[in-house]
Amino acid sequence: MAESRCHIEVVPILPLHGHVALRRRFAASVERGALPGSLLIHGPRGVGKQRLALWLGQLLLCRAAGDAPCGECQSCRYAADLVHPDLRWFFPRPRLTEGDADVDDVLGDYSDAIAERAKHGGLYVPPSGSEGIFVSTVRAIVHLASYTPSLGTRKVIVVGDAERMVPQEGSEFAANAFLKLLEEPPQDTTIVLTSSEPGSLLPTIRSRVVAVRAAPLPESDLRGWLADPVVQKGLAELDSLPSGMEARIHMASGKPGALLGGAAARQAQEAATALLAALDAGRAERVRAVFALGGSKARGFFMEVLDALTVQLRDRAREAAASSKTERAAGAARGIDAVERAKERAAGNVNPQLIGAALLKELRELGA
Ligand SMILES: [Zn+2]
Numbered sequence: 029m030a031e032s033r034c035h036i037e038v039v040p041i042l043p044l045h046g047h048v049a050l051r052r053r054f055a056a057s058v059e060r061g062a063l064p065g066s067l068l069i070h071g072p073r074g075v076g077k078q079r080l081a082l083w084l085g086q087l088l089l090c091r092a093a094g095d096a097p098c099g100e101c102q103s104c105r106y107a108a109d110l111v112h113p114d115l116r117w118f119f120p121r122p123r124l125t126e127g128d129a130d131v132d133d134v135l136g137d138y139s140d141a142i143a144e145r146a147k148h149g150g151l152y153v154p155p156s157g158s159e160g161i162f163v164s165t166v167r168a169i170v171h172l173a174s175y176t177p178s179l180g181t182r183k184v185i186v187v188g189d190a191e192r193m194v195p196q197e198g199s200e201f202a203a204n205a206f207l208k209l210l211e212e213p214p215q216d217t218t219i220v221l222t223s224s225e226p227g228s229l230l231p232t233i234r235s236r237v238v239a240v241r242a243a244p245l246p247e248s249d250l251r252g253w254l255a256d257p258v259v260q261k262g263l264a265e266l267d268s269l270p271s272g273m274e275a276r277i278h279m280a281s282g283k284p285g286a287l288l289g290g291a292a293a294r295q296a297q298e299a300a301t302a303l304l305a306a307l308d309a310g311r312a313e314r315v316r317a318v319f320a321l322g323g324s325k326a327r328g329f330f331m332e333v334l335d336a337l338t339v340q341l342r343d344r345a346r347e348a349a350a351s352s353k354t355e356r357a358a359g360a361a362r363g364i365d366a367v368e369r370a371k372e373r374a375a376g377n378v379n380p381q382l383i384g385a386a387l388l389k390e391l392r393e394l395g396a
Contacts (some may be wrong), residue, residue, distance in 0.1 A: 040108035040174030041150030042258050044083040045284070046076065048244055056097035063088075065213035066221070066239040068190070068201030071222035071242035073154065074285025078119070078188040080242055081208050081220040082107070082150075085115040085184035088218055110146040113178040117142060118169060119188035120159035122327050122376045149258035154289045158375055160192045163199035167394040170205045173217050182216050190221035191228035210236040232351055235332060242281025251277065253284045263287060296332035300340055303333070303384070313389055321384045330380035337367050341396060355395065363396025 040114060044051075057063040067084075069077045083097065086107035097107070106112035121141060124133055145152045150380055169185055177183045187193075194392035196204065209231065213219050223229055245253070253259055254276055263269055263276070269274055269287060280287050306317035321330055345360035370387045374380065 039146070039149060039258075040105075041082070041110060041146060042079070042253075042256055044076065044079050045256075046245035046254040047080050048249075050240065050242060051083065052095065053240070055087060058087060059095070060330055065217065066210045066219045068229075068236045068237040068243050069220060069222045069225065070226040070232070070239055070285055071224065072244055074280075074283030074287075074289060075242050075244050075285060076220035077156070077242045078117070078186065081186040081188070081222050082110075082115070082117065084220060085186060085218070088182055088184050089120050089180055090114060091180070102126060102354045106179070106243075110142050110150065113181060114183035115185070115186070116169075116172055118165055118364060120155035120161055120192040121165070122331070123162050124164060125376060129164040130291070131164075131171050134164050138165075139169075148262055149256075151259070151288060152263045154285070155189060155192065156328050156335065156341065158196040158331050158371060161187065161190070163196045163202050164196050166193065166199070166202045166206050170202065171220075173209050173214060177216055178260040182218070184218045184220065187219070187221045189223065190233070191223045191225045193230070206346065207232055207236060211260055215375045230361060238366065243286065246282070247277060250280055250282065250284060254280075259284075267331065296329060296336045299329075299333045300336035303388065304340055304344075306388065307396065308343070316382045318381055318388060319334075321380045327374065327380060330374055330384070331371070334367055334374060338364055341367065344396075359395030362394040363391050366390045366394060366396070 048089060054063065071077055071082055085296045086097040086104055089103045090097040090110065091101040091103055097104045099105075099108070101113065107115050110117070116138075118138060119141075121137060124137060129137075169187065172183075173185060175183070210219060219237075221229075221233070226234065226239065251273070254263075254273060270279060276287060297316070302320060304312045321333060341363045343358045345357045345364070348354075348357035348360060366387060370383050373383050
């Protein structure tokens with residue numbers, strides 16, 4: 029299967045911190061050959077469920093025997109670099125095209141998205157509201173499950189934020205194939221779903237998986253995570269975070285991912301504020317605000333910015349209406365519609381900066 033993968037510097041992802049009891053439980057099941065074929069790891073957002081699922085995948089594929097991945101064999105190294113062909117990771121992504129993307133399109137898109145995550149030690153911000161696991165992805169998962177493993181004797185498929193699987197019209201066939209896969213995975217395949225909203229999972233999915241709960245990390249594990257140089261570097265880029273260790277521990281409250289998500293949301297707020305401020309400013313300001321939206325890799329972030337824009341324009345419309353500035357209120361309301369149209373375009377494969385520039389022009393013309 030052809031995959032487009034640009035050559036970038038690969039660094040191993042962050043080691044898993046915490047979840048010691050669950051790790052022991054998983055390792056014991058693997059050793060007894062009693063690990064269920066389909067699992068659901070659920071628990072609060074940001075506790076590291078997907079990282080734990082990847083750890084379990086690495087353990088299943090490791091060539092050495094033991095209660096943890098050896099970290100040295102070829103399989104472990106590929107897994108730690110997120111390039112193992114038999115350890116597949118899926119999560120919400122922007123919808124690829126208006127029509128149906130084929131399996132190669134989907135795998136190419138994930139290959140790029142995973143390479144981007146790998147650059148940051150496997151750290152990532154939570155998906156934006158418009159990202160999902162669309163039917164083309166479900167088809168790719170079903171397709172991969174039917175393949176013979178490339179390197180060893182097993183394969184593992186991790187599906188993060190599984191509640192974001194989007195039922196689509198005409199997708200019944202793929203949905204049924206996926207349910208059948210969960211119910212009876214091939215002998216050599218383990219499927220691990222994760223979800224922080226297991227109540228939103230389709231009951232037909234929930235009833236086919238064995239659920240285990242991942243709890244928030246104890247403070248000692250959180251300290252270990254925060255002390256990791258890769259984490260420190262990643263968090264240093266998010267300058268809106270509190271700088272002290274104690275303040276960060278307090279803010280995370282057992283969910284390391286909460287630090288990433290909170291900071292990303294604040295950055296999106298700031299980018300939206302800058303875009304609105306640039307409406308009445310000079311051309312240089314507008315160019316700067318658009319540039320800050322990032323290139324095609326930043327689509328998730330861009331979606332957050334658009335969501336923040338909607339909220340800020342709504343506030344603007346409300347304030348204008350309250351002080352009887354009806355023309356300004358109407359302009360802001362028209363602006364909200366323009367942002368909605370931009371969201372539709374952004375769900376496709378268009379560069380955020382292009383959409384941002386067009387949106388800014390439109391908002392000026394609409395008097396938003
Ligand atoms: Zn190994």
